[in-house]
Amino acid sequence: MHGLINRSIEAFIAYTYGPETWAGIASAAELPATGFEPLQSYEDTVTARVLAAAADALQREQAAILEDAGHYLVTNPGLPAPRRLLRFGGDTFADFLHSLEDLHDRARLALPDLDLPRIEVTEDVPGRFTLRHAWAAGLGPMITGALRAMADDYGALALIEPGRGRRDDGQETISVRLLESDFAQGRDFSLGRLAP
């Protein structure tokens, strides 16, 4: 798994539970003392060790931790890039959902070895979306968390629920019911960062 993903899990845990908690998890997962390097790739087993150690230390389900990490990735003001880059996907939450089909390729343009999920988006009836992906086993909840944060960012009211488990072909689903596009005031987004 790419260092950027591992690093965001690390950043989320250190930010939410404190650096000492993270240090304990890192040591239980036998990570190098310097932590994850965002521009390096790591074996998937390393990520699995971290998640197992985190679940143990925090007494929480791995899925719950990952979902919060996905939410943190989009909402943390100290880390504006992920949220902004996702907002380039479109003007409305519905546009954004459709743009997720490009997520994998867009990320590759920026970082050729970054393996974000390939997501297939279908709008079965207006406002009801199904997202299918076969991302690295177990990391799916991170997408769910990020989607919920993005719905807030757009000011949309949406029910976002992961489907039940992983199918035999490795695919996971997330269903999105967009109830209201303009439920709340979304956060501003201008294409340029120097917008007044």
Add this chain to the structure above:
Amino acid sequence: MRGLAIGPRAADALMPMHLWAASSGRIRGVGPALQKLTPGLPMAGESFADLFRLRRPKGAKGPADLAARGPVKVALTLVSSGQPLKGISVPVPGGGVLLNLSLGIGVVAGAGRYGLTARDFAPNDPTVEMLYLVEAQEAVLAESRRLNRRLEEARTDAEARAVRDALTGLGNRRALDAGLGGLTGPGAAPPFGLMHIDLDRFKEVNDTLGHAAGDTVLRHVAHVLREVTRADDLIARVGGDEFVVVVRDCDDIALLEEIAARINARLADPVRFHGRPCRVSASIGLTLSSQYDPPVAAEMLKNADAALYDCKRRGRACHSLWQPGAPDAAGGTETAAV
């Protein structure tokens, strides 16, 4: 010949940055994105010449002139903000021109300056993708810079941790502290002699012949120190032109003084740098661990330093053994205030 006719809404959707001007020079319509460039001043109805300066084609006078040229590339400047624009101009039926404009590469700064959103670009226009890439690249670059900084810190840290002086290959302050710590710690260690060496006139060599000459001298001195000592003695460079030698298993003033004298004898034969002699000598302060009970590294170093300054006062190129009760480096007298 019947052509394609499109209405203003279609024009806005297809070309959010278009401008339609009559032959008279009056602006008749403006795309919503272009209008964002002059907030508070609707362009429609204004005179083209008041708002824009045509830079290309060379010598083009205004809309009527552009219309006469057929489809042509244009470059212009928005007078109010100095914003450069580029695009294409085509004549339209009934006189006048339609300009489809773009900020060009200036869109990277312009998007923020004018608060542009994805709606300000036609969906088939990859500008938004380009802006996305620019921002993604910046984020990656920033991460890469952070990585460089971490590596640089790690390197500096590793250097500090290392015990070798890079120039001379001698031990450094860290190596000296570790070596002395082993000899002065608790438990009965064999006696040893300590020499604190400071080069005389080293600064002159540096100032007159340059730092490369100074480096040559320092390497030469390191060579001399290795030659006049035994393999298991500890030699460290502890400052620019300061060295400390720990002579192991030594409780013999005569031996220590003999080594010191040999150092100056060897340095009397100057090393050459590009054929020019670099003359330095050494002032050497000496002390023996047997002068202390128990020996304390910091105290011994301080006293050897005091003896060294005694040499400097006496006229350099000599050595001096620290005597209990002798004046210290500051020129005062050591008083036993314990």
